[in-house]
Amino acid sequence: MLSLTFEGARVMRPDGWDDAPLAIDGGRVVEGAAGRRVDLTGYDILPGIVDAHGDGFERHMAPRRGALRERESGMVACAAELAANGITTAMLAQFWSWEGGMRGPEFAEEVFTSVSAVAPTVPVDLRLQLRLETHFLDRFAEAEAAVARHGIGYVVFNDHLPHARLAEGRKPPRLTGQALKSGRSPETHLALMQALHARADEVPEALDGLCARLAARGVRMGSHDDRTAGARAGWRARGVRVSEFPETIEAAQAARDGGDAVVLGAPNVVRGASHAGNVAASELIGRGLCDALASDYHYPAPARAAWRCVELGLLDAPEAWRLVSDGPARLLGLADRGRLEPGLRADLVVMDRATRRISMTVAGGQVAWLSGALAGRLI
Structure with missing residues (x-):
C-alpha cells in the first residue's frame, strides 16, 4: 500500500x-x-467514485454471444475499466430473470463465482447486486440461496413483463430478438411470459415473504423504475428503501417524502434525457430529488455526469461530486468511504x-x- x-x-x-x-x-x-x-x-x-448500480461488466463477461467464455479474465478487465474511470467501489448489477441469456440464473451464477474469485486480487472493491424479476416465482428460492451463498448485500426488484400487451392478448414488441437472446423460440418465449403474467395475483404475497427474510439478514433492497407514489409506498412497506431510476417526478418525490434514497442514471444526465422517454435525471436533480448517480450501463458516465451538473448550473462541484461518492456510499451503508x-x-x-x-x-x-x-x- x-x-x-x-x-x-x-x-x-x-x-x-x-x-x-x-x-x-x-x-x-x-x-x-x-x-x-x-x-x-x-x-x-x-x-473515489462509489457506483451504486452498473451492468457495464457484461461486455467483458460475454463480448460476443456464445463465442467466448473467459469469465474471470473478463472480470479482471472490468476492474481495470472501473479504475480508469475513477470508480473505486462498484456494485455489479446482475439480473436473475426469466429473460434468460445474460439475464438468466445460469449466467448470474457464473458472474457471482467470477467476482468471488477476482475481487480479492484487485484494488477496486467489487460488490454484487442481484436484480430479481418480481414474477419469476419458481426461481425465488434459488435466488435467495444465491444471495446467502455469495454474500450478496443488495437486491433490487424489477418487472420487465409487458403486462398491458399480454393482458390484451397481443405479442410484445421485439419478441423475436428477445427470444433469440434467451436461446428460446419466439413461441416458447411468449408462452413463458404469458404463464408468468397469469400468476400476477401470487406475486405480492411472495414478495412480502421474501423481503421479510432478506431484511432479517440485513440485505439492502431497492425497487427499479418506480412510476407512482403508490408503488413506492408499497415497496417501502416491505422494507425496500432505495428507489432506482424512478420514471416520474411523482415517484421520486414520494421516495424523498418517505425518507427513501433515490438513485438516478448518470448516462441520463450526460445525454440530457432518458433514452426511454421518462423524466430527465437533470430535472430531478434540479428539484433536489437525487442521492446518487450510477453508471447504469456506461462506466465513464458518473464522473462526466457530475461535471455536467456543474456545467448546467444545477450544483457546485463539491455538491455534484457527492452524488457519485458520499451519496452512494451512504445509501449503501458504506460509512468508511x-x-x-x-x-x-x-x-x-x-x-x-x-x-x-x-x-x-x-x-x-x-x-x-x-x-x-x-x-x-x-x-
Whole structure:
C-alpha cells in the first residue's frame, strides 16, 4: 500500500476545496504527513467514485454471444475499466430473470463465482447486486440461496413483463430478438411470459415473504423504475428503501417524502434525457430529488455526469461530486468511504485540472490506475 503525502493539488474535502496536503498510509487517509512527498501541482484530488448500480461488466463477461467464455479474465478487465474511470467501489448489477441469456440464473451464477474469485486480487472493491424479476416465482428460492451463498448485500426488484400487451392478448414488441437472446423460440418465449403474467395475483404475497427474510439478514433492497407514489409506498412497506431510476417526478418525490434514497442514471444526465422517454435525471436533480448517480450501463458516465451538473448550473462541484461518492456510499451503508477524511479508506481520484481527465485512481491505498505525465511524478 502507498505511503505518500500529496502536495500542491486542490483537494475536495467534505467542506469543499482546499489546497492543504493530503496524506495516505496503511490504506487510509491520515492526518499530517506520511511517506514520500509528491508534487501534484495542476491536479485535483477527489473522493473515489462509489457506483451504486452498473451492468457495464457484461461486455467483458460475454463480448460476443456464445463465442467466448473467459469469465474471470473478463472480470479482471472490468476492474481495470472501473479504475480508469475513477470508480473505486462498484456494485455489479446482475439480473436473475426469466429473460434468460445474460439475464438468466445460469449466467448470474457464473458472474457471482467470477467476482468471488477476482475481487480479492484487485484494488477496486467489487460488490454484487442481484436484480430479481418480481414474477419469476419458481426461481425465488434459488435466488435467495444465491444471495446467502455469495454474500450478496443488495437486491433490487424489477418487472420487465409487458403486462398491458399480454393482458390484451397481443405479442410484445421485439419478441423475436428477445427470444433469440434467451436461446428460446419466439413461441416458447411468449408462452413463458404469458404463464408468468397469469400468476400476477401470487406475486405480492411472495414478495412480502421474501423481503421479510432478506431484511432479517440485513440485505439492502431497492425497487427499479418506480412510476407512482403508490408503488413506492408499497415497496417501502416491505422494507425496500432505495428507489432506482424512478420514471416520474411523482415517484421520486414520494421516495424523498418517505425518507427513501433515490438513485438516478448518470448516462441520463450526460445525454440530457432518458433514452426511454421518462423524466430527465437533470430535472430531478434540479428539484433536489437525487442521492446518487450510477453508471447504469456506461462506466465513464458518473464522473462526466457530475461535471455536467456543474456545467448546467444545477450544483457546485463539491455538491455534484457527492452524488457519485458520499451519496452512494451512504445509501449503501458504506460509512468508511465516499469522503476524504482521516481514518477513512484511501479511495481517491487524481484528475488533470485542465482537461478533467483521470490520471490516477487509488483504491484502498493501492494504485488501481495510473497514466500520463502523473506517472512520472510518482515513479
